[in-house]
Amino acid sequence: MRLIARLWTQAQPVVSALISSTVIDFHDAEDLLGHVAETVVTKACEYDPQRPFVPWAMGIARYRILQYFEHQRADRHVGFDDETLALLAEAHAEMAEEASARLAALRQCLGQLQGKSHRVLEMRYLHDHRSGWIAEKMGMTPGAVWTMLHRVRKILADCIERRLAAQTQGGEP
Amino acid sequence: MSETDINPQDFQWLVSRHFDGELSPDESTELEVRLKGDRACVRQFARASLLHDQLRTMFLSNLARESMTADAAGGTTGQTALPKARMIRAGKIVATVAALAIGILVSVNLTLRSTAATAPPLAVLNAEIATQWSDPNVELLLRRGDLPSGPLRLESGVAEFAFAGGATAVIEGPAVIEPLTRDRLSVASGRVIGRCSTKQARLTIVTPGAEVTDLGTEFGVAVGDDRHTQVAVIQGEVEFVAADQSRRMKAGEAVAIDARGRAEQAAYVIQDFSKLARLMPGFTEPELADANLLADPEMTLAPVFYGAAERSSPWRSTAGHVDLVSGPAHSGSVAVRIRALGNPMWPLVWQDVRTGPIAGQVAVASVWAMQPSQDPLTARQNAIVKIMFLDAAGREFAGAERHFLRAEAPKNHWVRGQIAALAPPGTMALRFQVLLNARGQKSGSLLVNDAVLSIAKPKGPDALKMK
Numbered sequence: 001m002r003l004i005a006r007l008w009t010q011a012q013p014v015v016s017a018l019i020s021s022t023v024i025d026f027h028d029a030e031d032l033l034g035h036v037a038e039t040v041v042t043k044a045c046e047y048d049p050q051r052p053f054v055p056w057a058m059g060i061a062r063y064r065i066l067q068y069f070e071h072q073r074a075d076r077h078v079g080f081d082d083e084t085l086a087l088l089a090e091a092h093a094e095m096a097e098e099a100s101a102r103l104a105a106l107r108q109c110l111g112q113l114q115g116k117s118h119r120v121l122e123m124r125y126l127h128d129h130r131s132g133w134i135a136e137k138m139g140m141t142p143g144a145v146w147t148m149l150h151r152v153r154k155i156l157a158d159c160i161e162r163r164l165a166a167q168t169q170g171g172e173p
Numbered sequence: 174m175s176e177t178d179i180n181p182q183d184f185q186w187l188v189s190r191h192f193d194g195e196l197s198p199d200e201s202t203e204l205e206v207r208l209k210g211d212r213a214c215v216r217q218f219a220r221a222s223l224l225h226d227q228l229r230t231m232f233l234s235n236l237a238r239e240s241m242t243a244d245a246a247g248g249t250t251g252q253t254a255l256p257k258a259r260m261i262r263a264g265k266i267v268a269t270v271a272a273l274a275i276g277i278l279v280s281v282n283l284t285l286r287s288t289a290a291t292a293p294p295l296a297v298l299n300a301e302i303a304t305q306w307s308d309p310n311v312e313l314l315l316r317r318g319d320l321p322s323g324p325l326r327l328e329s330g331v332a333e334f335a336f337a338g339g340a341t342a343v344i345e346g347p348a349v350i351e352p353l354t355r356d357r358l359s360v361a362s363g364r365v366i367g368r369c370s371t372k373q374a375r376l377t378i379v380t381p382g383a384e385v386t387d388l389g390t391e392f393g394v395a396v397g398d399d400r401h402t403q404v405a406v407i408q409g410e411v412e413f414v415a416a417d418q419s420r421r422m423k424a425g426e427a428v429a430i431d432a433r434g435r436a437e438q439a440a441y442v443i444q445d446f447s448k449l450a451r452l453m454p455g456f457t458e459p460e461l462a463d464a465n466l467l468a469d470p471e472m473t474l475a476p477v478f479y480g481a482a483e484r485s486s487p488w489r490s491t492a493g494h495v496d497l498v499s500g501p502a503h504s505g506s507v508a509v510r511i512r513a514l515g516n517p518m519w520p521l522v523w524q525d526v527r528t529g530p531i532a533g534q535v536a537v538a539s540v541w542a543m544q545p546s547q548d549p550l551t552a553r554q555n556a557i558v559k560i561m562f563l564d565a566a567g568r569e570f571a572g573a574e575r576h577f578l579r580a581e582a583p584k585n586h587w588v589r590g591q592i593a594a595l596a597p598p599g600t601m602a603l604r605f606q607v608l609l610n611a612r613g614q615k616s617g618s619l620l621v622n623d624a625v626l627s628i629a630k631p632k633g634p635d636a637l638k639m640k
Contacts, residue, residue: 014223016230021222024194026229027517027613084208091219103227110231124193126232127493128515131193150189157224 004044007053008037013099014054014092015061021088022065022080026128032068036061054096058089101167102160109159117152124149188218192225293553294320296334296352299341302573302594304330316519318553318576318610324351324361334358339374340387342367353379364395366407382430383415390424400432403439466526466626467605472509473497476522487524494520494609503541503587503622510545512618513554513611521608522621525563531628532598536560539591540607540624542578548618550580554610556619558590560626561604562597569604571597576610578619587622596628603628 015036020029039060047056062085069079080088095102113121120138123129129137131145138145187204190196196204207214298315306312307326314321315332327346334342338356348363356375358365367376368391377386378394380402385394390409396402404413405427412421416434429439468487475497476490488509495511502508511520542556559574573594582588596603605626609619 013226017219017223017226020226020229021192021218024192027515080205080208084205087208087212087215088219088222091215092222094216095219095223099223099227102223103230106224106227106231110228121228122232125228131195146190146193146195149193150186153189153221153224154185156228157221160224 003049004040004047004053008040008057010096010099011054011057012037013103014096015057017095017099018058018061018089018092019065022085023068028068032061032064036064039064052093054093055090058093062086062089098164101164105160105163105167106156108163109156112159113152113156117148117155120145120148121152184214184217185221188221192221293337294318294352295355296320296336296342296358297553298332298576299335300333300573300575300592302331302592303571303597304332305346316557316610317612318555320352324349324359327363336374336376338376339371340367340369340376342376342378360394360396362396362398364393366391366393380430382432382434383413383436385411385413387411388421402430404428404430464627466528466603466628467524467624470624471505472522472622472624473505473507476509488522489524490522491516491520495522498620501585502620503543505622508620508622509607510618510620511607511609512548513551513609513614513616515613515615516611517613518611519557519608520611521606523604523606524624524626525567525602525604526626527602528596528628529601531596531600531603534596534628535593536562536573536596536603536626536628537591537593538603538605538624538626539589540621541587541589542607542619542621543587544578544580544582544584545618545620546584548616549584550578550582550617550619551612551614552580554612554614554617555579556590556621557606557608557610558592559606559608560592560594561606562600563602563604564599565601567602570599574606580617 012033016029016033019032019036020026023029023032036057040057043060047053062082065085066079066082072079110118110121116138120134123134123137131142131149134140135142135145140148184207187196187200187207191201191204208218297318297320301315304312305328306315307328311321311325327344327348327350329346331346332344334344334352336342336352336356336358338354340356342350342358343366344350344360345364348365349361350363350365351359351361353359357377357379358367359379361381365378367378367385367387369376369387369389372389374389375387377384380394380396381400382402383404385392385402385404388410390411391407392409392411393405393407394402404411404422406422406424408424410421410423412419413428413430413436415430415436418434418436420436422428427439428436430436472488474486474488476488476495477484477486478490478492490509490511494514494516495509497507498510499507509522511522513520538558538560540558542558544550555576556578557574557576559572561569562571564570573592575590575592577590578588603626605624607619607621607624609617611617
């Protein structure tokens with residue numbers, strides 16, 4: 001069981017990312033992550049230590065996500081099919097080893113954001129507000145909020161890539 | 174980059190709006206088609222989703238860290254550090270991993286959840302004084318109004334549970350208990366006081382040697398390490414069933430029952446239980462209360478965010494969740510409103526009061542609260558009134574709280590919540606708090622008004638005590 005715990009530590013960030021990229025509601029995604037962890041425990045005896053753990057955990061996550069979509073039939077367009085989920089799970093699993101480095105880089109990049117950009121991110125990610133609500137509070141149009149969120153994510157993504165590249169080259173950007 | 178600079182066909186733009194839940198059905202279909210048709214798009218999506226998820230983690234972690242920093246900096250600007258620190262999503266990871274490591278499934282469920290309404294638990298935490306649970310996640314669940322499955326180990330302190338059947342049980346640690354049904358409690362060890370304040374309420378306490386059922390009464394049950402059971406009737410009558418007999422007992426009677434179910438009279442037990450019975454009074458002894466220590470006790474000044482430099486109000490609050498509203502108040506014409514707004518934690522309003530050394534004195538906190546019909550509490554949300562004990566450095570080191578005003582209560586009706594506890598050695602200040610157990614729900618609010626925080630010397634050896 002300790003082995004499973006150690007392996008889960010590495011898998012959890014990418015499993016969480018897969019879930020929150022497909023289940024848009026943060027709270028539902030967090031619930032789902034709990035269910036996946038629970039299933040990992042109950043099925044631990046079925047895990048073959050000779051095989052990689054992350055894809056195994058991803059398989060459980062995929063199953064749970066599909067179950068979630070089944071329960072959300074009224075909103076079918078929000079869900080991906082299993083083929084797409086499989087592609088995404090594979091791509092997420094490949095990032096397991098770099099997840100912690102990306103998190104560290106994000107911490108530094110986020111520290112450089114200020115003002116309205118930071119405030120919009122806070123409203124979206126801390127308070128879980130949607131664009132319409134943010135637009136009303138910030139005196140913006142919803143379209144401007146979408147643009148700002150897109151722009152800020154792009155800035156952060158570029159910043160992370162620069163920092164990761166610099167780390168591999170031994171310097172700080 | 175303006176709105177007009179965006180190319181709607183830009184894949185990143187599509188992904189970004191997907192994460193915000195803003196795609197139309199056609200756009201969602203387009204996103205999926207592009208993911209299936211291009212592995213580069215899949216990798217790009219995965220990187221973006223990791224960023225999306227880590228941003229959520231980062232903001233929640235920062236909130237908790239700010240809270241802890243403010244708390245460590247001193248009493249006046251502190252937020253409740255410990256609960257928030259436990260509530261951060263990073264804590265969820267730890268809790269989950271811990272659960273995996275020790276194989277306790279329930280710990281996984283204790284992780285931070287937004288909790289869609291589910292069936293009400295068999296029993297909920299009603300109040301606690303200086304409790305220490307063997308698993309900190311158990312405390313988290315209990316404070317959120319959930320009930321972990323399986324036995325609960327209370328290491329120290331006193332906890333009161335309200336059972337769905339209407340009874341309450343006060344448990345003194347160390348104890349191992351497990352609510353079995355809406356009116357049955359298993360006690361493997363420790364001391365418990367059962368109370369049935371209405372005719373409909375029933376409570377049966379199941380021990381290794383006996384089953385004790387109240388008949389409209391207050392009674393105590395203790396189970397020792399030797400699995401012997403002691404039963405004492407404080408008020409009314411109880412019936413106990415042991416291996417060799419079944420009998421009724423009246424107030425003032427007590428028996429000792431061994432693990433095989435053999436019972437004998439044991440009147441000496443009564444005195445211990447009468448002390449425990451006073452640990453969680455259903456309500457106050459008003460004579461305990463001296464002068465109100467709070468500034469602006471009517472709560473007429475708008476609370477300010479705990480990190481703000483502004484000092485226009487003695488009340489501090491969780492940013493974005495607390496404001497002042499005009500209209501019906503318990504007294505006056507304004508009240509403080511605390512709103513859930515999707516907060517997975519406990520948005521709150523609080524005030525710190527420097528008291529000097531008050532160890533051994535009883536601190537009493539009370540507040541009036543109501544749920545407005547415009548935005549009533551949702552399933553299993555509730556109000557909490559809490560006293561935190563602070564040391565000379567302004568750090569919280571003990572606390573006591575009462576949960577009250579649940580969603581089932583009448584709307585637009587003011588009720589008072591109160592908690593009393595003995596100040597432990599080292600107490601130099603008190604923190605008065607009113608919290609909303611928001612449970613991640615977007616709706617639900619409380620109006621609060623007329624707060625009281627007072628201290629008084631305990632009255633005699635049987636007065637309120639705190640371990």
